Amino acid sequence: MLFNSLTFILFLAIVVVVYWLLPIRARLYIILASSLLFYGFWRFDFIPLLLFSAMADYLLALALDRRSGSSRRALLVVSICINLGVLAVFKYLLFFADSAGSIASLIGYEFSSLDLNIILPLGISFYIFQTMSYTIDVYRGSYPVERDLLRYLCFVTFFPQLVAGPILRAGDLIPQFSEPRRCNLQFLSDGIRRILMGLFLKVVLADQIAGIVDTGYSRDPGGLTGFDVWTLAFLFGFQIYFDFAGYSHIAIGAASLLGIRLPENFNYPYTATSPREFWQRWHISLSTWIRDYVYLPILRGSRTSSAGGWDVAENQNGTGRSARTFSLYGTWALMGLWHGAAWTFVVWGLYHAVLVHAYRLISAVLPNSSARLVGVLGWAVTTALVMAAWIPFRAQGGAHAMAMWVKLVDPRAYGGLTLAPDSYLVAALMLGAVLLARPIRYGLVTRLGHHPVVATVVYTGFYTVVIAGCLLFLRQTHQFVYFQF
C-alpha cells in the first residue's frame, strides 16, 4: 500500500480506531493482520516469502539460543546464508548473471543471457536486514531470544516501516509491543503532525521536483552545460531527500498513532559540514546497521554500537590503517549494492568511501577549528560533493553518469543555461529552504513557545498551507524512490 494515497489514510484510520479499542494482546493481532493486508495491497503472492524469511530467523534464533559453542556459529551462518540467498535470488541474480556474461565476453566466451522475469519483492532489502540483525543480536547476546511468535512477527512485518524503513532492531520495537499503553493526545497529535509533514514533503515537494528531474535526466548530456548538471544533481538530491524523509515521517507518524515510537531516520542531512556528519544525518537506520553489522565486524570483530556515523573505530589504536581502508571501501561497495543491483550504485558507494576516507586523512592533518568560516566552507564542499554523488544514482547507466560528471569538471562546459528557467529557481529555493529549516525548527519554533497566541496564528498559517498542499497534490504520480531498493 502506498502512503501517498486515500487508501492508506482510510486504512490507517480504521486500524488506529480498532487498535485502541482492543486489549493489549489483541492489538498485536491487529498489527499483524493489518501489516499483511498492507503488504498484500501491493501483491499477496509475496507474503509467503516475507513470512518464510521471518520464520526462518525465528526458528534459527530459538535453536541458537539453546546451544553453545561452534553450533551457535553454524546456525548464525545458516541464517545469514538464507537471508542473503533470498536477496541474491530476488534482487541480484540477473545482475550477477549479466556481469558474469560481460566479463566472459571480454575474455572471449559468450553466454546467452538469463531469460528470467524476477519481480523484486517490495521492501525485501529492509525486512531481510531486520530479520538478519535479530538473529545476529541473539547470537551476540545483545538481545534475548523472542519466544512469542506473534510479537516477533509484528516486529518483522510492522506496516509503518515494512517496505522502506527505518530499519529497526529488535530492541527498538519488540519491548514496546509489551508495554501497556492508553491512547492519548500526545500520540495522536504527534502522529498526525508527522504524517502531514511527510505527505507534504512527498506529494508537494518531491513529486513536483520529480517532473523537472525526469525531463532533465532524459536529455542528452552532450547538450547540458556544467551549470545544468549541477542544477540537476541538486534537484535530484532534494527530490530523493524529500521523498525518503517524507516516507520516514509518515512511518514514524503512523507508528505514533499506535503508540509506538520509531527512531529518527534523517536529521537535516544537507546541513552537514563533513561527509562523516552527512552519514550521521542521512538514512541513519541503514548507516548504523551497516556500521554495526558489516563495517565493525570486518574491521575488528567488534560488537560496539553507537549512535550513527563511521568514526567509531576509525581513530582507535590497534587497528591497522590498511585494514581500516579495506573495511571502509568494502563496506561502502556493499552499501551501494544494497541500494540497487547495478554497477552505478557500487560507484555511488565507492564515491562516498572516497569522501569519508579523504575527510579522515584531511581532518587528521588540519587543526581542529570551530571557526564559522571553516564550518561554512565544510558545508559548501560537503554539499557539493554529496549532490554530485547522486548523479549515478539517477542517471540512465554508467556512461550517462560519467558524461554528466565530465561536464562538472570541464571548465569549457560552463557556457550558458539550457534547462527550463524554473529549474534553477526551484533548485535555489530548495537549497534556501533546507538551510533555513533547521534554524527555524530550533530557533523560531522554540521562541514561539513563549507566545501562545502568536504561535497559534503561525501554526495555523503553516498547517493551512501544508494541508491544502496535501489535499491538492495527493495522488500517485510517483512511487517512493526507495521502494526500488
Place this chain on the structure above:
Amino acid sequence: MARPEIAGIFLGLLLSVALLEIARDTILFRLEDAALGTETVSIFGTAPEGRVHCQDARDGHLCEEAYLRDPGPGVLWLGNSQLHAINRYRPGDRLATEILHDWFRSCGAYLVAYSQPNANLLEHAIAFHALADTYDVRLLILPVVLDDFREQGVRQSVSALLGDAALPLRGSSFGPFLDENRDATTDRSDSKEETLQALTEAWLDREVATYWPAWAARDQLRGVASYALYLLRNRIFGINAQTQRVVAENAYREKLAVLESLLRDARAMGVDVFLYIPPYRADIAGPYHPEQYARLKADAARLASEYEAQFAQLDTVVAGPEWGMVRDSVFGFEDYDFMHFTAEGQRRLAEALEMALANSDHGCFSTH
C-alpha cells in the same frame, strides 16, 4: 506537542478546506485559456463537414469524423494558440483556419488544423506523423515560431495522438528526439495497473469526488495554483511580455534538428511542406532577441531551400492595431500580447497565406 500546534493543525484543516472551496467557486477557469487572458477567446474552427480545427488526442476524433464525411487530399496546418485564439472576439468572427479551409475546399482539397497552446516542434513532429495517414496529407503548413524552440517536453495529450504508431516512429529520423523525451511521453502514473491498491484508490477517489466537488476539481485547482505561482514569479522578478528571452543555444539547435528531421521525413513520405514565419507584433519592442529572430528566419529559409519546401515571411502581415493586451484571470495583471490578434488579423493571415500558396508551386493545390 504544544497546544498551539494542535490548535494550528485543527484550524489549518478547516481553513485549507475552506480555501479550496473558495478557490473552486471563485477562481476556477479553463487553464488552457488562462495564458490567453480575459480579452482573448479560444475557438476551434468549423465548416459544414464539422470540426476542421482540433487541439490534440482529446478532441481529434471530431476532426476525423468531419473529414470522413467528405474526404479529399489533405492539408495539415499545425501551430500554437495563435491559430485558435481571437482577441476582442465578436460572434461571427472567423479563424484563419476556417477561411483557408474554404479556400482549399474550392479546389477539392481538405484543410484540417491542429493547434496546441505553447506547442513545440517535437509535438508538431509527433502530430504530423500521427495524422499524415489519417488525413491523406499531401501538404503540411507549419509556422516556424521562436517560442516553439524554447518549449520542452511532450504532453500526454499530444503523444496519445500516436497510439500504436509510437513504436515504429522510434526508427524514424526524429526517433532520437522522441527517446530523449520518453519520460514525458510515457504515463508515469502507477494507477493504471490493476492492483488492489489502484482499484481501491480509483474507487475512493470517485467517492470523495462525488461528495466533495472541490476534490473533483483538484486537477484544475492544481493548474490554477501553478499558474498563480508563475504570475507571481514574473511579477517578483520583473518579467513581462516585453522582457527579451534568448532561447538557449542547445535548445535552439535541438529544435532546429527536429525541424530538419520533420522536413526530411515529410519529403520521404511525399508530403510537400510550406514553412512560414508567423505574424509578430512590430508596433512595440517584443520579447524576441533581434539577432536570434533574424537567425531563425535565415535558418528556416535555408532548410526550406535544402528540402525543397515553400517558405514565406508573414511576420509583418498583421498591423499593430489588430494586436491587444492580455489580462490574466487570477490577479488581473495586464500586459502586451505578442501572440494573439483580432479576427481582422486572422483574416489578414489567411489572405497572406492564400497569396503565398497561390504563388507557390501548389497554386490552390494544382499539383495534386
